Amino acid sequence: MTRTTAEPFTLTCPIPLMDYPRVLMAHGSGGRMMQQLIEKMFYRAFDNPELLSGHDGVTLDTGGIEAGRVVFTTDSYVIRPLFFPGGDIGSLAVFGTVNDLAMCGAKPRYLSAGFILEEGLDMETLWRVVCSMRQAADRAEVKIVTGDTKVVEKGKGDGLYINTAGIGEMIHAVHLHPRSVKPGDKVIVSGDVGRHGMAVMAQREGLSFESDLASDAAPLNHCVMTLLDAGLDIHCLRDITRGGLAAVLCEIAQSAAVQIDIDQQQIPINDTVSGACELLGLNPLYVACEGRFVAFVAPAAVEQVLEIITSFDQGKPVSIGEVTAGEAGLVTMKTIIGGQRILDMPSGELLPRIC
């Protein structure tokens, strides 16, 4: 079991063909310039028969998807800066939506891509993002099959926003859901937390750290599919994004009406992340990841779950605690110094536009 690595997608920039080095309002007009942008940029990068069918929507080859097994999700991406160590808005827009499908237990199949471009955006920047999306889609084994482009005036956007919606296929008869979480379940985190948020913050604020800090952004679907293929007794999966590990645990404790007790000592946090958080006065448990998830599993399945996640080399998974009948919605943490504290949902906004 090794991580799927697709051939990297490389393509020279079509800008010499594009006549315009920057995005103009007319690129969103429905006319010739929009047609040119779509054909020379999007069709070329995403290149697949469904997309090239070129109609208002696309009929999907969902032959083989059993009735009632289609999963649907959407996310918009407004991260800044557009490029950061370990990724960019394009790869994030693919992985984020792919991961949402995977967390439902679905095999991601198709994505849409809606671009909101700010007038004046460099075509080369757009091309880099679009190529990154294609590369990310290849890695996650999904296709970008339909899309849309809008242009807003300078000062009414921030370079580029992307929405992706995704369609996945439920292959296994599982019901992964917060409400399936039960007392006795073990809580597994798939790797160290907080790296994405801190990598973006460092880039944004121009901070440099002793060692390189790269985002953990990654597609989780191959790992999740392997877990499900193995038929393990898993009750819920949730990717750790906005609000960090703490928000995920609080939300699930509420939905499932259970108590969750975790042990701070067990939570894997990279030293550079810890240091950066200390410097900025942040708690890493509230900082977003983009390639980590929490799994709620029956005790008997813990060992195998840890083994499979480890084999994907996307982080070192650890069991950090367990679910009890205790008080519905409560999340407690045994601290490193031996005390106990309550973990709350974050209420303010410490790290805006992290995804």
Added chain:
Amino acid sequence: MTRTTAEPFTLTCPIPLMDYPRVLMAHGSGGRMMQQLIEKMFYRAFDNPELLSGHDGVTLDTGGIEAGRVVFTTDSYVIRPLFFPGGDIGSLAVFGTVNDLAMCGAKPRYLSAGFILEEGLDMETLWRVVCSMRQAADRAEVKIVTGDTKVVEKGKGDGLYINTAGIGEMIHAVHLHPRSVKPGDKVIVSGDVGRHGMAVMAQREGLSFESDLASDAAPLNHCVMTLLDAGLDIHCLRDITRGGLAAVLCEIAQSAAVQIDIDQQQIPINDTVSGACELLGLNPLYVACEGRFVAFVAPAAVEQVLEIITSFDQGKPVSIGEVTAGEAGLVTMKTIIGGQRILDMPSGELLPRIC
């Protein structure tokens, strides 16, 4: 056959419950405030079991959709102003995506909704838009089943952008596509053109006309389903949006590699629209609609197609011309004064952010 009219959806504004009269960055944080926004605003307005299942994605009841019959599409909406005579960004975001599915011959079933909110947006404005989306979804008979909310800093957006992606079901074994258009086909336009664009322009520029000018924005799916239920020999449908009637005809003439000849005299244009266009130096054939479509149909089907469209009371349909083998990609128009001119794809941008 009458137009479907759903019970209007009314709900009092939950602002007293929301603590904050305006959108803050924290409403996009993944924390408590975002949770509150989702539960008190989106869950309340869109209210359906799929949405309320509250996971990263939603498993759809697509039982009964035959394998290989799922249609997928997306559009972002950046129109300004947010409210205009005959609609708003919310109803547009529903009808626009519903219409894209309908143009493929699909019965629209499910929508996603991705919101990009600008910090400082009035909660009441958001609520009006969200209620309008629900009302539009009821009218189109689709459900908004999954969503996402992001917040960007003041000055990095323009109040509110919405992306909707849509999933539809191919019920009929038809292949409506530009490449299915054949010489001999008649070109039918479903009603008067240019009303949406001019209504929005008038609102934006503070122009007032002698008579009220309202957008034609409307869901076209019920009309299209009735056309397909009747088993008529229809080859292609296309809604008239950005770029207007001219752009649609040029695009289809190119895709199908046919010539299209139309008769200006036959093209229905509302008098107020004509007057406003003249005033602003615009050609109504390049102005967007949001509730009109072009149908390419076999001559034998023309009469029944006109009859069915008429019965929906969404405009008076007219046959405006025909397809010939002539020159691939060419669109010619017999002018009112008896000459002939070529219709080109629009190249610049006359009416930005019309959808």
